[in-house]
Amino acid sequence: MSNTIAQLCLVSSLTVLASASAFAQAPAAAAPAAPAAAAAPGSCPAILKQTFKRLQDDSPQDLCQYSGKVILVVNTASYCGFTNQYEGLEGLYAKYGSKGLVVLGFPSNDFGQQEPGSSKEIADFCYNTYGVKFPMFAKSVVSGKEPNPLFASLIKATGKAPAWNFHKYLIDRHGNVVTNFGSKVTPTDKQLVSAVEKALGS
DSSP: OOHHHHHHHHHHHHHHHHHHHHHHTSOOOOOOOOOOOOOOTTOOOGGGOOEEEBTTTOOEEEGGGGTTSEEEEEEEOSSSTTTTHHHHHHHHHHHHGGGTEEEEEEEOOTTTTOOOSOHHHHHHHHHHHHOOOSOBBOOOOOSTTSOOHHHHHHHHHHSOOOSSTTOEEEEOTTSOEEEEEOTTSOTTOHHHHHHHHHHHHO
16 A cells, blocks of 8 residues: 555544544443344355454354345454544445345454554444444454455455455355455445445345
8 A cells, every 4th residue: 555545544543543532531332232143054155154253242253144145344443544434334334234235344453553452442432433333343364474264265256455444345145255445445435335236136
């Protein structure tokens, strides 16, 4: 990723840190944890046969619970110039969730060390600042030689590893990785929204 994007993230982090410190003065509201749904036996595509800890409480989550849904997987960070994309991601989830879309957030400290906090700090920040309700998972590695198993599969399927925070992968209802979008492509971008709507209709 270019020095320009890195500088944007570092400058923007000062503003976000100031906002986060304000929340630290009062008890943070706990982010709601959605109950896990059971997947139908034998219906889970290979890419979802994995388990990750839920961000809020480290409870193991079987990704097979999202079988049959259109899935937008995003690597996130709290102190980046793209962090405000949380708002757009939550908007997508709110608008299309009833039609079968789920957004899965994977915090990572891989890029610019812009996700340094604990699981509780990340969860509180996401909920208090952006009202995030879509599923979030414990911080993990998403790039390099040893990305987490889901991202390893996504990278293999697309030939494209995240180059920065907020890279996005779209998985259809059958478990096929249909496309991916770089950090600069916002959740409201017409290209991304169109791809989501097409996947929902298939």
